[in-house]
Amino acid sequence: DTAVSQTPKYLVTQMGNDKSIKCEQNLGHDTMYWYKQDSKKFLKIMFSYNNKELIINETVPNRFSPKSPDKAHLNLHINSLELGDSAVYFCASSLTGGDSPLHFGNGTRLTVT
Amino acid sequence: DQQVKQNSPSLSVQEGRISILNCDYTNSMFDYFLWYKKYPAEGPTFLISISSIKDKNEDGRFTVFLNKSAKHLSLHIVPSQPGDSAVYFCATHSSGTYKYIFGTGTRLKVLA
Numbered sequence: 612d613t614a615v616s617q618t619p620k621y622l623v624t625q626m627g628n629d630k631s632i633k634c635e636q637n638l639g640h641d642t643m644y645w646y647k648q649d650s651k652k653f654l655k656i657m658f659s660y661n662n663k664e665l666i667i668n669e670t671v672p673n674r675f676s677p678k679s680p681d682k683a684h685l686n687l688h689i690n691s692l693e694l695g696d697s698a699v700y701f702c703a704s705s706l707t708g709g710d711s712p713l714h715f716g717n718g719t720r721l722t723v724t
Numbered sequence: 725d726q727q728v729k730q731n732s733p734s735l736s737v738q739e740g741r742i743s744i745l746n747c748d749y750t751n752s753m754f755d756y757f758l759w760y761k762k763y764p765a766e767g768p769t770f771l772i773s774i775s776s777i778k779d780k781n782e783d784g785r786f787t788v789f790l791n792k793s794a795k796h797l798s799l800h801i802v803p804s805q806p807g808d809s810a811v812y813f814c815a816t817h818s819s820g821t822y823k824y825i826f827g828t829g830t831r832l833k834v835l836a
Contacts, residue, residue: 715769
């Protein structure tokens, strides 16, 4: 009955490869997010989708492409992986409108070698 | 430019005593504030929140205080328990936006 689940939990790959991370939420939320936690442990927003529409696109290289097939799913595809992409990526979801906390998945630790 | 800061990277407290975690923000448009707890290899877990129309919100052992004039937020945990040992993040956003901004985190260690 995991609320926000993301797969895989660990991802080790070589530079130049393309990889995807998947996220699903069963909370009935209509907004989903990708956050990146870097080596300094800062949590920074990357993207947000509301009802399958992109509403936040921070300064992220266009090698990163989010896709939301429906409001319960938000995937992240990364092309041409670089060493600096190594980080923990967290998916989250929330309800729109009013004060609604984010609910996070357990993260995907991406290591690019 | 860090809009939300937690100036203490770490804090150690004896079991049973009060833990006080602090957070400062710069943007007066922020009007919803949250605290999250994070264990290693897990995602942040929502703890407690407060709207800018309030100055205090309590939930069991956790109380959040908001001082809007000082742009300061604090989380009090009393009594502290060893299971509270984790990294705590404050977060905030402006109403009508979806952009939640997180602080840099404070690692709390509760000593048995």
